[in-house]
Amino acid sequence: MEELSKEYDIHVNSQRKSDLDEWVAHYRSFAIEGQTANYIPALRNAHLSQLGITILEPGGTMIKSGDWDVPFTLQSISKVLSFIAACLGRGISYVLDRVDVEPTGDAFNSIIRLEMHKPGKPFNPMINAGAITVASLLPGDSSHKKLEFLYELFENLLGKRPTINEEVYQSEWQTSHRNRALAHYLKETNYLESEVEEALEVYLMQCSIEVTTEDIALLGLILAQDGYHPVSKEQVIPKKVAKLAKALMLTCGMYNASGKFAAFIGVPAKSGVSGGIMALVPPSARSEMPFQDGCGIGIYGPAIDEYGNSVAGSLLLKQMAQEWDLSIF
Numbered sequence: 001m002e003e004l005s006k007e008y009d010i011h012v013n014s015q016r017k018s019d020l021d022e023w024v025a026h027y028r029s030f031a032i033e034g035q036t037a038n039y040i041p042a043l044r045n046a047h048l049s050q051l052g053i054t055i056l057e058p059g060g061t062m063i064k065s066g067d068w069d070v071p072f073t074l075q076s077i078s079k080v081l082s083f084i085a086a087c088l089g090r091g092i093s094y095v096l097d098r099v100d101v102e103p104t105g106d107a108f109n110s111i112i113r114l115e116m117h118k119p120g121k122p123f124n125p126m127i128n129a130g131a132i133t134v135a136s137l138l139p140g141d142s143s144h145k146k147l148e149f150l151y152e153l154f155e156n157l158l159g160k161r162p163t164i165n166e167e168v169y170q171s172e173w174q175t176s177h178r179n180r181a182l183a184h185y186l187k188e189t190n191y192l193e194s195e196v197e198e199a200l201e202v203y204l205m206q207c208s209i210e211v212t213t214e215d216i217a218l219l220g221l222i223l224a225q226d227g228y229h230p231v232s233k234e235q236v237i238p239k240k241v242a243k244l245a246k247a248l249m250l251t252c253g254m255y256n257a258s259g260k261f262a263a264f265i266g267v268p269a270k271s272g273v274s275g276g277i278m279a280l281v282p283p284s285a286r287s288e289m290p291f292q293d294g295c296g297i298g299i300y301g302p303a304i305d306e307y308g309n310s311v312a313g314s315l316l317l318k319q320m321a322q323e324w325d326l327s328i329f
């Protein structure tokens with residue numbers, strides 16, 4: 001993103017940069033404890049040991065390390081964007097009437113609670129069931145129009161049209177049996193506002209948007225600043241929606257590891273099975289804090305654990321949170 005780099009390649013805190021370089025080099029090797037998301041054929045062959053990070057601060061500091069510029073697909077990180085888009089297009093209460101804000105403690109693609117809890121309202125927009133419902137709520141009476149609404153938000157935030165990784169999209173479209181089952185169930189219980197195939201197309205296309213760590217660090221920074229864009233200097237997301245998105249990231253963003261993330265890392269974060277983590281540190285009243293004005297963090301490390309979270313990326317974030325005292329608690 002040319003404009004962003006122009007704005008940001010201004011200062012680099014060299015001590016933090018050398019700390020990060022050291023940690024990235026160290027945690028790369030931990031990828032061996034995870035696997036690429038092999039249930040999506042096109043993600044199977046990612047390079048396990050890649051690890052990269054971008055940190056953006058509102059005042060113009062940008063720190064990058066490792067494989068920060070390797071493109072990857074948003075996958076579940078897109079659920080934050082589509083939730084924000086649905087709130088912008090339909091209003092918060094309309095959306096929350098159709099999807100709740102409670103963590104599940106179950107796997108991201110679990111179907112079990114839809115049937116166990118009546119009337120079958122999805123627990124939150126960060127699990128697949130909730131995200132498929134949210135995809136169906138986007139404004140527009142076709143998948144094309146719904147996606148256009150989402151792409152316009154993306155462009156407004158990142159200053160560029162999204163690129164879709166067609167191979168990843170096709171590969172998931174052909175193998176997404178669990179998501180199809182979830183969508184059919186949601187249709188039967190009236191928690192899907194579009195046809196099944198239309199909601200799936202929107203959901204899987206949003207998952208296939210390609211980004212780098214720099215892009216998701218900027219999304220994180222905008223949320224850290226309650227929806228205020230550091231480059232355009234405009235309030236691009238209403239404060240209330242940004243706060244809701246951050247609460248959902250903290251409580252549900254890392255799936256059934258969200259409790260551990262809150263306890264041992266303590267910052268709002270959202271993962272995707274491609275190995276991305278979008279995280280953020282809100283501004284702090286404590287003047288001795290590093291990142292006192294807050295920051296956005298984008299991480300990529302494609303080996304994921306049993307919860308669907310990047311192994312090396314989570315360890316790197318934990319190290320940063322401990323060394324730099326980033327926890328919000």
Ligand code: DON
Pocket residue numbers: 074075076077108109128172179204207271272273274307308309
């Ligand atoms: O629907 C799926 O299974 C994927 N497109 C996205 C899942 C995902 O990223 C879960 N994240 N950790």
